Amino acid sequence: MKKAINIIVASICFLMQPLSACGGRSIPDTFVLSIEGKIANATKTRALTRIELLSDNRVIDSFILRDQQKTFAFNLKRNNNYTIRVSREGYVSKLICIDTRVPVFDDNFYRFAFETKLIDLEASEKLNKHLLDMPIAMIYFDGKKGCFYYSKEYTNNIRRELAMK
Numbered sequence: 001m002k003k004a005i006n007i008i009v010a011s012i013c014f015l016m017q018p019l020s021a022c023g024g025r026s027i028p029d030t031f032v033l034s035i036e037g038k039i040a041n042a043t044k045t046r047a048l049t050r051i052e053l054l055s056d057n058r059v060i061d062s063f064i065l066r067d068q069q070k071t072f073a074f075n076l077k078r079n080n081n082y083t084i085r086v087s088r089e090g091y092v093s094k095l096i097c098i099d100t101r102v103p104v105f106d107d108n109f110y111r112f113a114f115e116t117k118l119i120d121l122e123a124s125e126k127l128n129k130h131l132l133d134m135p136i137a138m139i140y141f142d143g144k145k146g147c148f149y150y151s152k153e154y155t156n157n158i159r160r161e162l163a164m165k
Contacts, residue, residue, distance in 0.1 A: 032078035032100050033148055035139070036113040038071045039086060047089050049118075054083040076100050083135070091118040095135040098148075102141045112139060112148040127162045134158055 039049055049065040051072045061074060076082055080100050087093035094116060102108075116136065124132060136158055142149040 030078055030107070031075045032102055032106075032108075032110060033076045033098070034073060034109070034111045035076060035084070035098060035148075036071065036073040036111070037084065037086070037096070038113070038115040039065065040070070040115050040117045047091075049086065049088045052085040052087075054085060055080055078102055086116070086118065088118055091120050092124045092132050094118060095133075096137045096139065097135045099138070099140040103143065110141075110148050114139075114150070128164055131158060131162050 037051070049069075051063055051065060052059045053061040053074050063072065065072065074082075074084070076098060078100050079102070082098045082100065084096045084098070085093055086096075096114070096116075114137070119127070119132075136155060138151040138154045139148055140151070141147070
């Protein structure tokens with residue numbers, strides 16, 4: 001009987017091992033990233049700035065920056081795709097995309113901070129309108145650096161093409 005139980009336990013462990021090796025989640029619902037943003041020009045007007053966190057095209061969290069507030073933060077769960085939308089009346093909304101996939105056995109908690117400026121509608125008249133709805137940054141886990149980072153190439157391309165009308 002004891003031998004049969006050991007065989008069953010060994011079989012279950014053997015069957016579960018390939019699931020992790022194939023990308024199964026080792027820690028499914030834990031937070032992996034604190035993302036902190038700062039809106040550099042948030043205090044130039046008295047308008048309220050809305051910050052929304054989206055996942056699967058649904059708003060899952062949001063809040064308003066009032067008056068002198070410029071910073072915000074979200075804690076994000078591992079192995080998800082998120083979008084942060086920053087909007088204010090009289091300005092073009094900005095999108096920042098975040099991919100929180102990390103190596104399967106990585107149980108670290110990371111921090112990523114960024115600063116951005118909103119573009120007022122008047123200044124946007126001089127920009128390539130087709131790109132204003134595109135995310136300004138793509139943030140992801142860089143295995144070589146061992147931390148979350150943004151795609152400089154993507155951001156530089158968006159900035160360059162925005163200026164081309």
